[in-house]
Amino acid sequence: MRTVRTTIQPxxxxxxxxxxxxxxxxxxxxxxGASAAPAAAPAKPTPAAAVKSKES
Numbered sequence: 938m939r940t941v942r943t944t945i946q947p948x949x950x951x952x953x954x955x956x957x958x959x960x961x962x963x964x965x966x967x968x969x970g971a972s973a974a975p976a977a978a979p980a981k982p983t984p985a986a987a988v989k990s991k992e993s
Contacts, residue, residue: 942968 938952943966953961961967 944968 940950
């Protein structure tokens, strides 16, 4: 069993067997090297940017 992360749920570690791993890799659904680091949270806009976008 391998622990991987997918592009479908990048914040969840999934255990897959070798056949599932190869299938996910072939489809391009794996995030390579992501199991060592947690997924980064998206940046939040600053209040100044929010006010600027409302004015335009």
